Amino acid sequence: MKLPHQRLTRRLALGGLAATTLAAPARAQARPLKIGMITSLSGPFAALGESMRGGMRLLLTQSGERFADRPVELIVEDDQARPDDGVRKARKLIGQDRVDLLCGVIHSGVALALRDVVTEARMPTFLLGSANDLARRAASPFILRPTKTNWMLGSTAAQRTHQTHPGARVVTAASDYAAGREFVGDFATTYQGLGGRIGRQFWTPLGTPDFGPLLTAIAAERPDSVYVFFAGSDAVRFLRQWKEYRLAGRIRLMATGACFDQEDVLPAVGDAALGGINTFHQSPTAPSSAAFVEAWGATGKGLPGEFSTTGYVCGQVIRTATERSGGNPTDWPRTQQALFDAPVETAFGRMPFDPRNGQAILDIHVNEVRAVDGAMVNTVVYTFPQIRDPGPDA
Amino acid sequence: MTPILALNGITKRFGAFTALDDVGFTIRPGEAVGLIGPNGAGKTTLFNIITGFLRADAGSVRFADRTIDTVAPARRVALGLARTFQTAMVFPGLTARENIAMAVRRRAGDGLRWFGGASGTDAASRLLDDAGLAHRADTLLRDMSHGERRIVDALMPLALSPRVLLLDEPTAGLTRAEGERLLDILRRQHAGTALLLVAHDVDIVLGHCDRVVVMELGRVIRIGTPAEVRDDAEVRRAYLGSPGGC
């Protein structure tokens, strides 16, 4: 089902629903907990940003718009996937809206740009970008990270390749920017550490219209396996053309989860994704996310992908933080300690936080894209339990 | 006296069409030469070649005893070769005074300065005064009448104090009286400047010029004094038809 037709009407209905929830009079009691969310509602990550906001909104609705009996007010700001705009929005949320907590961000550049701003403002922040540096040099005492780092996915992909196809010659192809370099770099380092062979490494500009030349070059290389990182429209084009050039089935395709994102990519590429293997901290078939998947599906949006789950999980973590701090998560040292002391149960599974850098320790799933009732579904075939980023040791 | 401007064997083709064919004549300092000929005779093309806006296929342009064939248009102006265009090319968003001051400053070498240097407005005002346009000095060109624009257009190159001034149809669209006045100004202002004048109005050319060059289909068919040209049978056939006609 690639047509958004049906989804369109559902979407409108849902919009109406969201509007009524918004309009419901806030139950005045304690001073509401103000949460500022920065995400990309326009620009290249617009669809992801809407998902992130949707996930957070779903959790709020489920929680009756209250955490630990304290009303919650969510203010969402658009960063357009531009760091400068993200910084300005963060300053507005902090300085003008006087939010108690900050969360969000998809684009790692925005996340890194916010790092110094929230640290200087001593603003408790749940930061969702995934650059490795966020858990390493750019870690901050004011930042908790209830999501993955790129290393977690790249290194597990290498381990999995080594597990299932030891000795395979792997060629890599990725979008040439920070995230692609990290995924592929971590993959290659880990894989070579395990004694694997890395062939040619291809890099393509972000936003490549035509993957034909790359695919022809890969076909000429005849590798056993290809490890790729593409996201959004790049992923859609790459996978469709991967099939058009008849590489599907001939060469094993291993990718980061974003390349097969359940919400963003799979509906658009259809069976071109069939059989694709990816490592991801999110999967609609992971047992821990079952309840969320059902609730998300009930809103008419189909299966959730990374960012709707991330938005939801971020909400879960903030809710837990509020509960454990007796309704006052802004008492940051106490909140932080409470989260370090015991893991949080989330749709990503059991989530302990690493006290060294505030980075979540996550289960990383190996997904295979399988056809379930005609739809492409990321199906968990293996799980690396409790992966912890090397953090400051790296 | 040596000529200030000498054309020798100028030829220009556009594809299969020959616009100019072996054109040559000279202009002496201070002399007023008229250039007449029917449409398509190649007058404007010749202007563009003399001023460097077009490159000739053959032949050479000598100005003040040096060959200037490879000199860029703007440099030729600096040497003392100024021109107007068939349609008035003025700066519509600037006042009359500013239009002319643009030329004055260039002449004084101040055109590209940020600090210091003359603003050129005094000299511009004087020129406008002479032309009887003092009352319009602060009017934007876009708000002026066609005739006034033509006059400002002709005053601009004059402000450069050129040694040779090429005027392409300066009287087009003006009444006879306006045209006469414009030429009066030109002749009065620049006693030392040589003129090359193209005009449709033959009487104006014959009345104001010392010599006349007649062109037809890219070739010079006659050079002579106004009286000689007026009496030439070939010229009559090619161009004049009946005396005073156009």
Added chain:
Amino acid sequence: MIRVIAAAAVVALFADDYLLRFLAEILLFGVAVMSLDILIGFGGLMSLGHAALFGGAAYAAAIVARQWGGDLVLMLGTGMATGLVLAAVMGVVVLRSGQLFLLIMTLLLAQMLWEVAFHWRDVTGGADGLRGLPALSLGPWALSGARALFLVAVPLAVVAFLVARSFIAAPIGRALVGTREEPIRMTALGYSLFAVRFRAMMVAGAMAGAAGALLPFVNQYVGPQSVHWTLSATLVIMLVIGGIGSLWGGFIGSAVYLGIQTYLSAYTDRWQLLVGLVFVLTVLLLPNGVAGGVRRWRS
């Protein structure tokens, strides 16, 4: 002028940190838009690569600051020098062509700079950009707070405005207007179009560079978005809303644009539609922008 200084002083005394920093950003963008106005409004040179000068200077300042500290004079010097160099390169390459060719050439050149910024990870931080910058300082004083930044941005904007105004009023500025209105006539008057336009390009580059040099200190970050062509397009939008050909309109334009973006996007996802509508309505109804409208209404 006295009124401007008085207003700035009042704002600096009473506004909160957030607002001050926001105003400082508006002023810096305003200077960049004003420098673009010299090119587009007065020179008719439609550039889609202005962010290269603005953002290029921001990068240069950030890189230098990480090495040698954020001394204000050093930063302004670095920014202006970078702006001048980039403008000179761009000028030499693009100024031989006109109109659409210029648009595309500036776009291509600016995108080449973006490619460099995006990929040269060792120096520019690649897609992640540069952060962890030292605070801006002037001699012994640290200028890290919002108020200090605002108090640096105001004089910068005032000086930039005076410089731009004097440039436009000077013979070179008049000549620039001439090259826009009737380039062929300018040639026939003996002006070299290239010489005129190149000087305008240099002035615009230095101004955009000076403003760009301070941008990393307002955001404590600089990334490849600041040299991307979309930022160039944003500067054009600001220019049009503010008013082409009216120097100070640049500040209005940047205030309107950043205001819409910052204050409306929390309420509606359709803020870009609004920006588009404001932009098109300006083009249709106020061809000279808000500044032009104000001028017309006054007279």
Added chain:
Amino acid sequence: MPDALGYGAVQTLNALSFSALLLLNGLGLSVVLSLMNFVNLAHGSFFLLGSYVAIFWLGSGAPWWLAFPAAFLAAGLAGLLLDRFPFRRFYARPHLMQVLLTYGLSLIFADLMRWGIGAQILTPELPDMLKGVVFIGDMPFPIFRLFLIGAGTVLGLALWLLLDRTIWGAVLRAAVTDRGIVETLGIDTRRVFTVVLVLSAGLGGLSGALGAGMLAAYPGLDEEVLLLALVTVVVGGLGSFGGSVAGALVVGFTLTFSKVWLPEFANLAAFGALVLLLLVRPAGIVAPALRRL
């Protein structure tokens, strides 16, 4: 490399298919630019509209080949409305004002489409006929891309015949050179311009329909496509049909082979090459004759 010949052939075909897309896309832009001297930066919106129309059409089960005329008509209709207001008022204005107006409109259209359709990425369901692949040596090449090359060639030729070889084309070119004379012949030049704009918009929509198979459709595609079209047209040289063809080939081959040979510096190399080309030929590959003087 076992099959250098097949490899080279397929990479060349890759470049050709991309060039075909650039050509179709650039032609629409170039038609209004060369014939009406109108710069339309909203052209990318026509492209994206065409993509969406084709995707919905192909998903609806109606005969697949009708998707292309449908996209042409939809975008053409949008062009017709825009011609009425506000384009017509800007035909005689300077390029700068046209650039500003149409860029502003493209912002509005982008957000309207995003509002109506959403931000997700959509792809068309291609008919089985076009899904196959041919092997050159042992390198695969998709039939859909051969279809693109074919469509580009046929449409390009048709347009060339229409504009250069029919009386209607002659009227059109005459209307551009001298509006007055054509009007004295009793032809309403305003209507001629309307037709050209509709044709251009339709071509944009059509190329969007064809391009969706390669590029998919999502908010932001309009901008990417517009830039490619502008570069194509400018590199080729404004105002000539041959220029658009040359521009499409040069840009297509430059972008493709920079990816093949210098993958890490692909864009930098390609942009550099195009800038260099424009430096050597400041008016594009096929420069039209001077308009003024």
